[in-house]
Amino acid sequence: MRARSASLLLILLAVLIQTTLFSVGGIRPLRVAPDLVMVVTIVAARRLDEDAALLVGFTGGVLADLLASSLLGWRALTLTLVAYMALRTRSRLDLGLASGAVVVLILSLAGVLLLAVVGTLFGQATLTEPDALRRIMLVPGYNFLLAFLVQPLVGRALEGKSRSRAL
Numbered sequence: 001m002r003a004r005s006a007s008l009l010l011i012l013l014a015v016l017i018q019t020t021l022f023s024v025g026g027i028r029p030l031r032v033a034p035d036l037v038m039v040v041t042i043v044a045a046r047r048l049d050e051d052a053a054l055l056v057g058f059t060g061g062v063l064a065d066l067l068a069s070s071l072l073g074w075r076a077l078t079l080t081l082v083a084y085m086a087l088r089t090r091s092r093l094d095l096g097l098a099s100g101a102v103v104v105l106i107l108s109l110a111g112v113l114l115l116a117v118v119g120t121l122f123g124q125a126t127l128t129e130p131d132a133l134r135r136i137m138l139v140p141g142y143n144f145l146l147a148f149l150v151q152p153l154v155g156r157a158l159e160g161k162s163r164s165r166a167l
Contacts, residue, residue, distance in 0.1 A: 003158045004052040007044045010157055011060040014040040019067045032135050034142035035108065036150075037064050041079050042107050043100065043147065043154045045086035057083030071122050078118060082111040097151055104147035108140035 014036045020026065022033035037060045045053035061076030068075075085107050116136060119126035126132060 003048060004055070006157045007048055007052060007056045007154075008059060010040055010044060010154060011037065011056050012063065015060060015063040015067065018064065029142070030134065030138060031131065032138040032142070034146050035112070035139055036146065037061075037075075038079060038082060038108055038111050039104055039143045039146050039150050040154060041083050042086045042104050043151050044158065045083040046090040046100065046103070047155065047158050050087055053083045053087050054080055057081075071119070071124060074118055074122060074124070075115065078111055078115045081114060082107055085110060097148060100151050101144050101147040105140050105144040108143040109136075112136050112139045 018033075018036045022028065022036065027033065041057045041060050044056050048056065057079040058076050061079035062073075064070075064075045064079075065072045086103070089103055089107070113136060116126045116132060120128070129135075
């Protein structure tokens with residue numbers, strides 16, 4: 001229960017950071033922002049049980065949909081599917097920092113492509129935008145780099161490890 005509550009707090013924090021720090025006018029190298037909500041969803045899903053992982057993906061997606069001017073349920077569907085893919089890959093790959101970042105890279109690419117396809121199907125014109133290819137290429141790369149920072153933080157929060165201070 002503690003891990004589930006901590007993961008929901010983490011995803012709420014990720015959504016808040018995503019909508020403030022990485023919004024238009026914020027940190028956007030090459031006019032493309034990383035998807036922190038997707039990174040936290042992937043990393044948390046690899047450490048949680050199935051129900052909690054899917055709940056994190058759905059909650060993060062719904063919150064991102066509510067705070068953005070996008071089709072409601074678009075990101076919720078996508079992040080739930082990304083969480084499911086993370087669940088399916090966790091037994092196949094070690095949870096080391098580098099392999100975890102590679103998983104984030106691959107699943108982010110799948111998630112960004114899924115977002116683009118679903119968005120286009122529902123009239124968001126995602127694939128027809130001029131910078132669609134740049135976004136599809138850069139977001140997974142940014143997420144890969146962000147994964148090196150996010151993995152230890154999520155691991156600490158979900159496992160409840162506290163850092164001891166040497167006196």
